[in-house]
Amino acid sequence: MESGLDYHTAKALLEWQIELGATEAIGDAPVDRYVLPDTTPKAKKPATPQAKPDKPKQVDPVAIAKGAAQRAESLDQLRAVMEAFDHCELKRGARQLVFADGTPGARVMIVGEAPGRDEDREGKPFVGRAGQLLDRMLAAIDLDRAQDVYVTNVLPWRPPQNRDPKPEEIGMMKPFLERHVALAKPEVLVVMGNISCQAVLGKRGITRLRGNWDQALDLPVIPMFHPAYLLRQPQMKRQAWADLLELKARLGAG
């Protein structure tokens, strides 16, 4: 490029730059750094709380369930807050909430697992084949299903294809179950099957647990075989009969 400098001046300038430490030429034209826009990073101003970008809110369904359940002061209110609870996937696949049946305040409260197809359709727990067996079991110890017991489930919505409820579904619905028991004020709880044992007693192993009184939610609790299991394994009805007699004895003594 034609610079307009004579040979000696150009050579002197070059030598002076080499002396300063320049090792390579990166542009033909000189750059006046004083007139370039200032791109040095500025010290950041502390962000005010309003200026913070919104973080996606963390939802804790168990905490929401606990708060909602505690606000319910009657069984009707409890049903309403459960209807409004939108954090359980099962709700989306079910036709309706299955809350309870029987007589609130009855001495015996029965806790089943979850609604099946018939219960989902009718909106009441234990109305299908398992429910009809339950009615006969209760009648065998002179308990009328409509008058002498109050019946509910751990989960109020039918799981798709009657699959087992997931631990997180049980966990998020448990605060409602606890409140349900507190508001219904039974004298004893009957937990039917492993899912109920898990939710109420925090343990499984119905074959070992059945017929033995335990304690939970400030109440005596007796685990029993689930009637749906008895339909599949009728030879187990003998043990179920012994457990029913145990329940009858407890009620007779109370």
Ligand code: URA
């Ligand atoms: N099985 C249950 O555990 N609950 C019902 O309501 C029906 C079947």
